[in-house]
Amino acid sequence: MSLFRYSGLSTKVKAMRGRLLSQEQFREMSDLHSVPEVLSYLKKIPSYEKALGDRDETHLHRGAAEALVKQSLYYDFGKLYRFADLEQRVFLDDYFMRYEVIFLKNVLRYLLDSQEDLAEIDLSAYRAVFERHSLMDPHVLMGAESVEGLIGLLQDTPYGKALAMVNKAGGANLFDYEAALDMLFFKQLWQDVKKHLKKQDLMVIQRSAGLEADTLNMQWINRAKKYYHMAPADIYAFLIPIHYRLSTGQVKQLVEAESIKEFMDVLEDTGYGRFLEEADNSQLEKICGRLMDKVHQLNMRTAAYSVACLDTYLYEKEQEVNKVIKVIECVRYGLPADRIKEYLAS
Template identity: 35%
Template sequence: MGNLLAYSGIVTKLRAMEAKLLKPEDFEEIASLQSVPDAVNYLRENSSYAYVLNLLDESRLHRGDIEKILTRELYHDYSKIYRFCGLKQREFLTLYVKRYEIDLINYCLRIVINRYAEPFDLNYKREFFDKYTQISIDKMITSRTTDELIENLKDTEYYEPLHRLRDNAAVTLFDYDLTLSQYNFSTLWKKRKKILRKNELELYTRVCGSKIDLLNLQWIYRAKKYYSMEPANIYTLLVPIHYRVSPEEIKAMIEAPGIEEFEALLRKTSYARHYDFGQKLTIEQMYTECLDRLYRSERRQSPYSIAAITTYLFLKEEELRKLTTALECIRYGLSSGETLAYIGGKTQ
């Protein structure tokens, strides 16, 4: 009864918000369009993005401007959910928002490490980050070197892991990205028990643990297929947490002599049992499909719980990923079939 009372208002709000998400047929229609302005007009007339897209000048329809608009819509949804939440739920959302903080830090690292001439363009994030996160946009935009950027994170939890890494020789952007990713998941795994209790802890443990497993499987696959990395180097890429994929299974996949042997071992995992290899989907799409199935299953099982919030945010983030990909495909003149393949991850 307690959860029903705590979540009834939030769930009603989330259902109304989810009803406005794009349907598969919307993406089919968007994929068939011939230009980005056509796609933007479709979204203006048929989606919840109408208001924010109407603020966008027709001459500013390149990827960066559209991504800003879509990102602001995600932040707007997060803010609406936050306002409906109680103290405990807000505590969880503060944990959830770390993914957005890490995305921002990685963006800033790319700017300073690659020495881009263009300035930081973070004003559209300022209101959200000032209100909901520990990161100061004003400090970030003054950074011109990696050292300055890390020092400007001194009052945040990210300073220590980045500071330790900075002192190593020949540190790359990839190293920073990997360190932040590993730190994020390790922190989520530790803090979940302090914030969540009983059923909600079980629900989130399944989602977080599965995400870590699936990301580790992706890293092993990419390391073997695209980089031919040695086993010892592959181990350094992984989040050191095992949920449903045991250390023994991980070891066998890392030390498999080739991709075929890796995939044979992958088929034996609990995740692959729910995955149709005949669909010819990429491992990235396997990751997304497994998470989609898991989020929806958790919400069906416990509709009045934290699962309602995490499922909606997952669906919204996936919608933005698909939209950004679709618009980029249209920009480069890909066919409808090719665009849908990129959105869905199916191989040709």
């Protein structure tokens, strides 16, 4: 049954995966000397041509350029949605919350951490896909002049309630708001897939979403201890309440470790320990990224004719977009090509 249901979609995804940027293309972009050159290069690639359109790359500010690159995520989501059957669309409807969170994080960054002119951001691609899959209006949300104003615009949504709780506590920064959105997304996705997916599809998504929840929790605990020196009680408030391979007891040990060394010692005794041999905590983010790559490869290898084809492609596309934005940032700051290539490989 799965083979029949997913044969057409799997073929579509295989073709789209074949058009993802290659390592050679990233190396070529790393050799370019300016952001307009990078954008001009991307315009020649079909998956970014539509997003960048006829915009003059020589006059695009950083934020506008990054927003246009991110729009390719929405275009690809739309392609898959149009090709999917009714049951597959239920999963994509659940998954779309991830893109709402990405968009809201962008708005929060502009409000808290950016001097970019919001008028430079082209919202046309956002509006088209949000009109079909969301109750939020990107144009209205981009008009918020403060975090409080954004919360007011979202007051009738789960996002508004989550952000309001953070804001009410006082002294919140961008990390606090982003953590609240991530926690909300994973909790909701975990509940939705249990209701909507059948056995094999459910196993696939619980494996990838569960691992992501574990790895995010590990990284957040590490950052909270290393950079913010947060008390255990405060760290618990930021954790995703999902336990996949990390038990409740192991999370408690990680949170209450009295030093980074003790934190790493505890982590090495978990199911993830074999991936951490001879590693230090500075490599944790890179290791977590590799684990996420591996779980999606595993899903495609063992369950290609399932929701894995959607989940894996959307993951790979998001990773690609993040790497493109890294290249834009590195070129913007004048990093040597060899350094950029080394940065992308890490």
